[in-house]
Amino acid sequence: MTIIKTENLTKIYSDGKVEVVALRDVNLEIMQGEFVVVAGPSGSGKTTLLNQIGGLDKPTEGRVYLEGKDITQMKKDELAELRLRKIGFIFQTYNLIPVLTVSENVELPLVLLGIPERQRKEQVMEVLNLLDISELANKKPNEISGGQQQRVAIARAIITRPSIILADEPTAHLDSKTGGMLIDVMIKMNREKGITFIICSHDPQVIQKAGRLIRLRDGMIEDDKKIW
């Protein structure tokens, strides 16, 4: 089943004088359960593509479909609802909320979904156990390591059982060992939970583990290869 489809996706940034084409006629189809890595040099359009797929930005031209629905035509609140229910985000800087504990950070999307407290707590513990970070539940983000924070970010992304997780350079701030372990965790989530991952990265060890590798250059797909 196709989960993401882009049609002639184009994004041009303009400051009134200079135009920069970040994406040019990108046509892409991603199936449910795929573990996709989008690679390419800086400025190739990786993050822009991810932002378009995640509904964080509107394309200049073209369409993005998520589970068959055109998200480029959606309003601000509809997009927020869509991100909450269907999409999980993982950023390169872990971006946890510093005043909330690990479990509260993970719990937050469930609060927004209106899940009752008891059920929330159960789901949070389940996810923290799955990611081997249950002992960190009551710690604040500044009390744990970068790798642990990124695991918490993964927990926050998967807690709502989204259809797809978008990760932008998730290992950029981690050492190679921690980064490798993190990718393994994501592969585990992909295999065990069937969650589709689209990861933007130029980290070789991430690229190495891709199930499908899409290479971007100058805003266009240079190569698209299914590996497993």
Place this chain on the structure above:
Amino acid sequence: MKKFSHSENLKKEDEIMFFLKFAWRNIWRNKRRTIITITAITFATMITIIMRGIQLGSYEYFIRTIAGDYSGYIQIQREGYKDDPSLRKTFIYSDEIKKTIESISDIIAYAPRLYADVMISSGENSYGGIIYGIDPEIELNFSNFHKKVKQGRFLNKDSSYEVILGYKLFENLKIKLGDEIVILAQGFDGALWDMKFKVVGVVKLGYTELDNSVIFMNLKDAQELLSAENRVSVIAILLPELGKIEKVRQKLLSELTQKELVALSWEDVMVELKQSIDLDNASGVLFLAFLIIIVAFGILNTISMSVVERFNEFGISLAIGFKNQKLVLIVFLEIIFIALIGILLGCLLGGIFNYYLIKNPIVLTGEFASAYEEFGFEPKFISSLQPRIFINTGLSILIVSIISSIIPLYRVYKLEPLKGIRFI
């Protein structure tokens, strides 16, 4: 209209509780900034409460003293008397009226009075004067006239053909205590009458106009002189507190059976006093408004900084599914927390100060004291603990805090996720 089920309400409650916890922790992210802002709000609230307390306390004291002596808190008079205070507008002081007044439990005292313009002469000296026909026994518990006797003595219930004069009138007449004066007046029947009275006392009321003209005499003597048997100009009424005026006034209006009688508040009778209080009050409010506006800029600064430095976090929050409205709600709760802490502390400190001032009034000395005494007031600063001081101050500062946060809240409302994420 959208109906919420019980479980939906619970979800909302649950979400609000989470956001409250979130907002509470947020305000302590930058402890120093929050403490400075709370201190500013506390200080503004406290100063406002102290100043309003002294202002309203003084007004209460002025009203209690002046209205108590002259108009009463409420005054019963015949319709039209206010604009034409002549004998023709007097009314019969009947038992029925007394019964009506006494049936209202909030009335603690009432005093019938008969006023009239007269001529007073002694030897070759003649002056215009104004009679205050009073019941001396009642006035002892009602007004402070007896405390303002400078020479001689006050009237008593047995006083007959005795008068007390304003000290300037007394000086102008060039008489001494025990002398007789003649009062010439046009009676209720239109005829001119004169009677002799013995001067038994001199009062200094503190108002030049009255000190030049006032003649206190027993009510029954005034009624006899003016051929106005059983008639009075007004009945002044005292209440335990100013706040009950309107309620009692309405009750009197509905229960007085004489259609020609009206019940006026001191504000209607002593228009000049009311205007001078209003003017002073307005200048005080204006000063405090400036103070609050300065604090508003402080709040605007704090909230703006706290919002801008979290733009990145807000962007991430929007990306994970927050709606802008919910982020606005969290920031709004932070503002409410900061404002409420400041307001409560300010109310507490201001209240303690006002209470202390009520128990230990500041006694004025020097020129200030003389000015107060000149007008018949005790030279002291007193305060008030009226709930409206706290409610109005608290609400004003809360509303100003919210208004001053509109711009930062609007910026959060309009924030796009990507702009937030990219914000450095």
